[in-house]
Amino acid sequence: MSENNNLENNNDDMCEVFNSHEDVIERVQARMIEEEQYSELAEFFKIFGNPTRLKILSLLAVEDLCVCDICDTLNLNQTTVSNQLRILRANNIVKYQKEGKMARYSLTDLHIEMIYKIGLEHILE
Amino acid sequence: MSENNNLENNNDDMCEVFNSHEDVIERVQARMIEEEQYSELAEFFKIFGNPTRLKILSLLAVEDLCVCDICDTLNLNQTTVSNQLRILRANNIVKYQKEGKMARYSLTDLHIEMIYKIGLEHILE
DNA sequence: TTAACATATCATAATATTGTGATATGAAAA
DNA sequence: TTTTCATATCACAATATTATGATATGTTAA
Numbered sequence: 001m002s003e004n005n006n007l008e009n010n011n012d013d014m015c016e017v018f019n020s021h022e023d024v025i026e027r028v029q030a031r032m033i034e035e036e037q038y039s040e041l042a043e044f045f046k047i048f049g050n051p052t053r054l055k056i057l058s059l060l061a062v063e064d065l066c067v068c069d070i071c072d073t074l075n076l077n078q079t080t081v082s083n084q085l086r087i088l089r090a091n092n093i094v095k096y097q098k099e100g101k102m103a104r105y106s107l108t109d110l111h112i113e114m115i116y117k118i119g120l121e122h123i124l125e
Numbered sequence: 126m127s128e129n130n131n132l133e134n135n136n137d138d139m140c141e142v143f144n145s146h147e148d149v150i151e152r153v154q155a156r157m158i159e160e161e162q163y164s165e166l167a168e169f170f171k172i173f174g175n176p177t178r179l180k181i182l183s184l185l186a187v188e189d190l191c192v193c194d195i196c197d198t199l200n201l202n203q204t205t206v207s208n209q210l211r212i213l214r215a216n217n218i219v220k221y222q223k224e225g226k227m228a229r230y231s232l233t234d235l236h237i238e239m240i241y242k243i244g245l246e247h248i249l250e
Numbered sequence: 251t252t253a254a255c256a257t258a259t260c261a262t263a264a265t266a267t268t269g270t271g272a273t274a275t276g277a278a279a280a
Numbered sequence: 281t282t283t284t285c286a287t288a289t290c291a292c293a294a295t296a297t298t299a300t301g302a303t304a305t306g307t308t309a310a
Contacts, residue, residue, distance in 0.1 A: 031187045038176040046174030051163040101307045111247040122236040226277045
């Protein structure tokens, strides 16, 4: 901030903010996660981006349920629910437990409920 | 729960768990939010479901940035970044402030950062 | 065994989303 | 003014996702 005050030039191909352009980029880049983690995280959040799946999650946040209860509660056909449950399973968002010919589904962990609730808070405010 | 204990029949088209099927459905349904809120919430989460947008959010969680800094940090072309910023804006996830010919972007509120971080925690565990 | 039931998988048409080239806008410098 | 720069909008081909009909699997009851 003292010496080299002739650095505030070179704005012919870049925007200049209040700090050196390069500085900002380096500082922010240093905090980034891996490319693959961004992809994985995006895949994870994508699951929350569908009303049907969100409904299923909101039910499971109340109590564990079997597939047919989910169908009946949401008035959706079984194929639709099973398909979405498969996606939820594949993304480690719900788990299930076989009970005879039934499958009882539940949320994988508390993160799921937290994300759901913070999101809801956000849109309601 | 006392009278009418002949209700535990009719399982010819429904699965039966441990409780009356109807009971479960009513109990869970009572906790549901409005149809439109599910849609709105899904729209909101959908925004997190794209690696480019997630990268932008992760940068803005570190510090406020102008469009060109985002482009340079992520090595993405300006159209792509502007397009995603428009989506982020439209969904109330980022806000911006004009500073001369620049636009300085920031996260709308703490919810955004919280959701990002809880999601990251989830996939890292 | 067979039948009935709960759930899962597959295939697909309808629909939505992506990144990006072309182009527009608007502010400051020349 | 004209030019340059930062950013925004539009249009669209490529790609992904949706719900669901058809069908398969696996479990229990008859």
